[in-house]
Amino acid sequence: MSTKQFLFSGFGGQGILFAGKFIAYKGLIEDKQVSWLPSYGPEMRGGTASCSVIVSDEPVGSPIVTYPDVLVAMNLPSLDRFEGKVAPGGMIFLDSSLIEREVVRKDVKVFRIPATRLAGENGFPTLANMIIVGKILKELGEYNDEGLKAALAKVISAKHADMMEVNRKAIDLGASL
Amino acid sequence: MADKVLMKGNEAIAEAAIKAGCRHYFGYPITPQTEVAAYMAKRMPKIGGTFLQAESEIAAINMVYGVASAGLRVMTSSSSPGISLKGEGISYLAGADLPALVVNVQRGGPGLGGIQPSQSDYFQSTRGGGHGDYHMIVLAPSSVQEMAELTVKAFELADKYRMTSMVLADGTMGQMMEPVDLNFDVAPAPEKPWATTGTEMKRKHNIVNSLSLVPEELEKLNIARFERYELVKKNETMYEEYMMDDADIAIAAFGIAARVSKNAVNEARKRGIKAGLIRPITLWPFPDAPFKKAATHVKQIISVELNMGQMIEDVRLASECKVPVTLCNRVGGMIPSPEQVLDAIVKASK
């Protein structure tokens, strides 16, 4: 049985929920069982935002991710809060533009991505999240053209179709790192 | 997958209600169910329906009472504190034998409490919630797909038995997204000759009413209502059993607690402990049968709840106290972890 548990975390406004939604949709398109659960309430307003995403071959039990296989930390408080929770052998993707400190854990794979800086340099300053998503897909062996296109079409409404291409660029940039 | 979309539980309820033919929604903003109202506000005007943000929860439930009197499928949704305010109206709906749907996406209480998930309105929902002798049909979804399907079911049952149905969810179920397939059949609403739609000068006037000042008559009305409730118990009780056939330890859990418990049951089985799960889908009527049966072969039943122990009373009644029933819980917006439930199972197995 293959189950991947993701925890996306960062500041409100960094596209944390959106990144999670994209990963969930990509799983759905590939006939996996998926769930997406956000933190909600006042903490969303300018504070920390997080969401649990599970992608599995089996029906998803609890949708709450406590010990993620994959942690995305887009700010320091998120890394501080969740580093210790990552499953042994798991992965941490962090935005090294915003997090200076090293990861203490030795039993996890760490990917330091200067996502915010790269996003700014490449003309899509709000898409640091999707750069990280690209890197995750690459590392998990889930980077494939068809699935990406279909998932993007699901998470970006027709009204914002112009956003499709730039999101794709951000994902591709992440995957190339 | 072609037909499946990712939806929040709250949105799934709203879209399913529309599929069920509900064209009138009245509500008041409260976390964590506001997406239902927001979704309805967007959709209803486009399909010739009515979305109205009421001045209060009390007004909302009474608007529901009005549309239900007119014989149409109608709903409101709220979260725990708002449901208390609706209690009066729900009692009147029961007294006037009106079909309607009330959705409660529960949060921690009492009082203003918090906004995180809870199951602490179990007593309120299953015992009625307002004043007087009555019940609602209470349906407890444990997936977004069920949020949709049980919403439709709730409308059908409400019409069939002239009762208020409640979909009793919680913050997690409302906020989470899962794939949903909305291609399911909906039974058309039955004829409602009792509805107040105007006499057209062709019949005697219809009266929708819950007042009955003659005790002998009010007694009869109550007894007749409870005879109808017996039919609901007989025909509509729903539950899921998971790995119960050879179970030594049974978990009783509904909604989000059942999902957490399923993880724990799977883990226990890996460790050679024969655990199983009974998940009530109707909380009223409560599924007595699987607990009665379980009591003949399990050592212990563990009631996993997001409250201080409410359903546990029904589990004890249903299992006739033949085996110990213990509580495994978190409250105040906390959710038991699979590990906590597993610990309880391991402890019970020793």
Added chain:
Amino acid sequence: MIVYDKPHALLDVPLHYCPGCTHGIVHKLVAEVIDELGIEGKTIGIAPVGCSVMAYDYFACDMIEAAHGRAPAVATGVKRADPSKIVFTYQGDGDLASIGMAETVHAAARNENITVIFINNAIYGMTGGQMAPTSLVGQVTQTSPYGRDPKLCGYPIKVCELLSELEGAEYLERVTVNSIPHIRAAKKAIKKAFMNQIEGKGFSLIEVVSSCPTNWGMTPQNALKWIEEKMLPQYPLGVYKDRSNGEVKK
């Protein structure tokens, strides 16, 4: 030759109201208007909690009994279920101006296309004569045994005046039924309130200054006199708002 008959919209059943109570008059006026407009078959009435709680047994149209104060919300539901129907509420002062004030104000603010008949007799009748939101300063009731003291429980609420500030409300008029000319004027107002609904103009409320001889502790004649002498100075008659005609009384 029949020169007078009971209106068809009022069923031929005994009413339970006390001798001298003006509810009977207002019921009749409403029923006559329903007859004259030919709308009985598509009218749905909402009864309140209060003395007129059993109005559902008296009117021949379809009737709904609402929870205390909630009639405007119930009426909102009924009207929105089928806007081609004619929907009226019949409410007393405790129901409309105390426990149900929010429902009243918001139905008016939304300009719900309904007709509200508001009986203001300055007292809770059904429960045996307690202070109402419209009880006069100094008025002795069961719960203001020393007279309504504004320092303790404030001043009477003037519903027409209050609602006239709302942009939404279409038509607000205060009438009374303590004399034949006043009864005639009251009927005209009630008819207008129903006509407004038929024409889709919106929320119309007719406040009927009424008597309660039993709980006022007066003979019916003295009660009618008390309306003239005590109630009307506090609650002046007239049109408080007629939006379509650009009229707002100040």
